[in-house]
C-alpha cells in the first residue's frame with residue numbers, strides 16, 4: 432500500500448525515480464495517458480513561445496485551450512478583482528499559460544495522473560456549497576458560496592506554486608486573505624492551529640473509492656501562518672472562477688509551502704489547540720512534514736529540492752531554475768520561523 436500511496440512521485444519524471452510508468456500502471460491506462468500527454472505536450476510548447484507580459488498572458492488565456500481538456504477560458508464565470516497590494520503578491524515571473532495551469536494538476540480525488548483531474552472533474556458540483564468554520568471559535572460560521580464571495584474584496588495575486596515533486600507554475604489567483612474568514616469566527620485563546628478538511632464524496636469524486644490516500648484530504652497550518660496576509664482563500668484564477676480541477680469552488684493557496692499544503696475544494700475549517708495530521712504526513716511520515724516550507728537545502732528523501740522545472744517553459748530540455756528559500760517569500764514569512772531548525776521541522 433505504501434508503494435501505491437507514493438505513486439505520484441514514482442510516476443513523475445522530475446522525482447528522480449527511474450521506474451518506467453508502464454511498470455506501475457495497468458497497460459490500458461498507461462497507453463491512454465500517453466496519447467493524452469502527447470496532445471498536452473504540443474499545447475504546452477505552443478503556449479510557451481516567447482516572454483509574455485501580464486496583459487499578454489491574460490489575452491492568451493482568452494484563446495480556447497489547445498488541448499481541448501481545459502474549460503475554454505471565457506466560458507467560466509468572470510470573477511472581477513483588483514490587483515493586490517499585499518507585499519509579495521505581485522511576482523514578476525512570466526505567467527504559466529492557462530492551458531497548463533488547468534490540465535497539469537494534482538487532485539487525487541479525480542485520479543493520480545496529471546491530466547486525470549481535467550478529464551474527470553466535470554462531475555464535481557461547486558454549487559450549492561457550504562463551508563463550516565468551527566472548533567475553538569466564539570462565533571462558528573456556516574457560509575454558502577454567495578456569502579463567501581462577498582465576505583471581502585476580491586484581489587488578484589500572482590504567486591509561484593512549487594510542488595514537492597520538483598515542478599512549479601506562476602498563477603494569477605483571485606481571492607482574499609484567509610485571515611478575513613478566520614477573524615469573522617473569532618478564534619478563542621485555545622486556537623493554535625487550523626485544520627482544513629476537503630470534500631470526499633464518491634458520487635462526485637471517483638478517486639475517493641481508491642485507497643491511495645485516507646480521505647478526506649486534510650491539511651493544517653499553525654494559526655499565525657493561517658493569519659499571514661499572503662495565505663489566500665482562492666475562488667478563481669485568470670480572472671474567472673476556479674475550474675473544477677483546480678479546486679472549485681474554494682481552495683487554499685500558501686505560496687511559501689509545497690503545493691500539497693494548498694488544499695482544494697474545502698468544506699470545513701476547524702480551529703484546534705494541537706496540530707492535526709495532514710493527509711500526506713499520515714501517508715508517508717518519513718517523506719513529508721507538517722510545515723513543508725519550500726527549502727532548497729532540505730532534500731526530499733528520494734530527490735533533490737535544489738531546482739525546479741517551470742511548467743510550460745520549454746519542456747524537459749530547458750534548464751531547471753534554482754528553487755528559492757520559502758519559494759521566494761522569505762522577506763515576508765521568514766520571521767514566522769525565527770529560531771526554528773528548518774531541517775528538523777520539515
Ligand code: MTE
Pocket residue numbers: 532535536537538539540592593594595629648676677678689690691692693694695696
Ligand atoms: N487538494 C486535494 N483536495 N486533493 C489533492 O490531491 N493535491 C495537492 C494540492 N491540493 C491535492 C490538493 C497537491 S500535491 C498540489 S501540488 C496542488 O494541490 C496542485 O494544485 P493545482 O493542481 O491547482 O496546480
